[in-house]
Amino acid sequence: MKSFRLLALAAVSALALLRPALAADAIEAKVDALLAQMTLEEKVGQLTMASNEKTLDWQAMETGGIGSVLNFATPESVASLLQRAHSRLGIPLLVALDVIHGYRTIFPVPLADAASFDPAVTFRSAELSAREARASGIGLTFAPMSDLAHDPRWGRIVEGSGEDPVLASAFTAARVKGFKAGGLATTVKHFAGYGAVDGGRDYDSIDISEAELRDRYLPTYRAGIDAGADSVMTAYVALGGVPATANRHLLKDILRGEWGFDRAIMSDLHSIQEMVSHGTAADGADAAVKAFLAGVDIDMDAGLYQHHLADAVKTGKVPLDLIDQATRRVLLLKAGLGLFDQAPLDPAVAELKLNTPETRTAARELARQTFVLLKNDNHTLPIPDAVRTIAVVGSLADSQPDHLGPDAGIAHDDETVTLLKALKARAGDRYNIVYAPGCDRHCADADGITAAVTAASGADYVVLAIGEARDMAGEGGSRADLAPPGHQAELIDAIARLGKPTAAVLYTGRAMALEAVAPKLGAILLAWYPGSEGGNALTDVLFGDVVPSGKLPVTFPRVTGQVPIVYNHLPTGRPADPTDRYTSKYVDIGIGPLYPFGWGLSYTEFAYSEPKLISDKLAPEDRLTVRISVRNTGTRQGAEVVQLYTHQRVAERSRPVRELKAFQKVMLAPGEEKSVELSVPAEGLAYWNAAGEHVLEPGTFDYWVGGNSGATLGGHFTVTAGSRLVARAK
Secondary structure: OHHHHHHHHHHHHHOOOOOOOOOHHHHHHHHHHHHHHOOHHHHHHHOEEEEOOOOOOHHHHHOOOOOEEEOOOOHHHHHHHHHHOOOOOOOOOEEEEOOOOEOOOEOOOHHHHHHOOOHHHHHHHHHHHHHHHHHOOOOEEOOOEOOOOOOOOOHHHHHOOOOOHHHHHHHHHHHHHHHHHOOOEOEEEEEOOHHHOHHHOOOOOEOOOHHHHHHHHHHHHHHHHHOOOOEEEEOOOEEOOEEHHHOHHHHHHHHHHHOOOOOEEEOOOOOOOOHHHHOOOOOHHHHHHHHHHHOOOEEEOOOHHHHHHHHHHHOOOOOHHHHHHHHHHHHHHHHHOOHHHOOOOOHHHHHOOOOOHHHHHHHHHHHHOOOEEEEEHHHOOOOOOOOOEEEEEOHHHHOHHHHHOOOOOOOOHHHOOOHHHHHHHHHOOOOEEEEEOOOOOOOOOOOOHHHHHHHHHOOOEEEEEEEOOHHHOOOOOOOOOOOOOOOHHHHHHHHHOOOOOEEEEEEOOOOOOOOOOHHHOOEEEEOOOOOOOHHHHHHHHHOOOOOOOOOOOOOEOOOHHHOOOOOOOOOOOOOOOOOOOOOOOOOOOOOOOOEOOOOOEOOOOEEEOOOEEOOOEEOOOOEEEEEEEEEEOOOOOEEEEEEEEEEEOOOOOOOOOOEEEEEEEEEEOOOOEEEEEEEEEHHHHOEEOOOOEEEEOOEEEEEEEEOOOOOOEEEEEEEOOOOEEEEEOO
């Protein structure tokens, strides 16, 4: 019990940013006093989370039989809920919600944030989102999603930070810290490996070796936990045939044991019940016992703890001390949030803190940094000064929901600035804007293409809005075909035949397969789902007020058949050779991606000097440090993301052909040159071997520095000391 209390105190310390007044010892004393007075049924109630559904057990809610809720979203609904919810001992209700990339003001989706290659962007959007949600009575967000995604067919790739563990770890940590700075408790999800579902099909199985799990997938979750995450959510998937919700290796050995995490662990929605479908539990009662004994503290909306856990204690299947420990974690979370001393929620007061000028200004500024210029032939962008008539084609240009993207909180569609609205506002008396949707949001038919061609034929310039409607992305949004959906290829082809300068604005929550359409477009600006101020931010970039600086956090394939395709793949014994049929490639498509990881153009140009190593011989306690000069050789101010990649030539286990190790974004005026230093501890070159050891081996490493994962400048260095064991799996 002494060691448990020490871990509990650590959990209280992790909530320091959230705690309004109580000191850690006062919180401990309060929780101890409550726990001593609680009945078994009241303790189980604290481990029960219920959703705002017709089946909600209001009697249990009103008598303390439910400890937390989700999907009460508006200030009005939360205030009404809190007025009805009561507990014999005055234990407050925890209100949780998916605050993913905004609450009322919506910011760019998380995958877009990662494209900024600047964690400060995601920190700020998370902080402002949390402020709005906390003012409205929300205490916990089910974010950040820390799942690494290697298959863009998976709809939920939009919620994460892409395919690279170093980049995704940095953004996971920043989102945790941002949410906490804004007053929300956080949930790292989905533990673990959810982004590796077979075929990109949501909820499907995963098959990851232990070494691969530790090298690629676990670091992102660990980054969130180290940043102070308050809870962890399990994944729907089964790892090695064992559902994550009852996977003792994940929850007990790694999360609790190796990482020392002793805050709350919760299931995903209904995932305990779904163990029956997995074939690892006979019924709901069996599933409840197995999930709880594996380490899951909170049952999200399955109702199985509520109905079975007390009986399991009485029959000896579940020890009472484990119930006490789980209840303590929940109470510590609530106390750390200040819920015991929270004043009644006034919806009118909350409303004044939503959608403020501060959040709107930030939404516009942050969105500008997430756009990626994929292509820009003949300086199609920015829109030339001589242009007078602009044809805006594509229904996505005027669709408010599709600017917001999935998981858009309680946003009001009518508060969203679309691209068309922003262009019209910008036009004034200088430009003539004509608009033709061409087809509906899903481009399900081609009936409007002729009218769109007619509208565009009289214009000097065409802005073509293409991509995915928001319901094509997000949870349940897995797609088998990553090409522009519906009849968009026909629309693009028809507009291209006019010969007008055409810039495409691409709305999406994933990497798309664009090889068939990209040659027909002068420029492609990747907008993602840009949020409440997306239209204004896009207009700022289209007209050149702001220079795009985003980089791809995911690889863009040529065609869907190349998927999964990632830059940091393992080598093969027969690397791709276009002159040799019997090498690893497709015979009907070009080798490599259309746009590689880290890719992104600018309205200016950058030149790199030869990189220099501080030392080309490293001991395990040293740091790899590379210096390089970057010069803006163009005529406009712009930002470049300098990226460092490495490769271990020989190892016990094949190492990826390249791995991102460090990155830095630098702003340069025309003609300006800056020296950039990228550094990583030598231990950052270690990997997990088949024996469960994290080792740094001696040998030769290659390195490259540049503006994307195809960088060619570089050299090599050596790790000189004997093999060093960095860590060992328990």
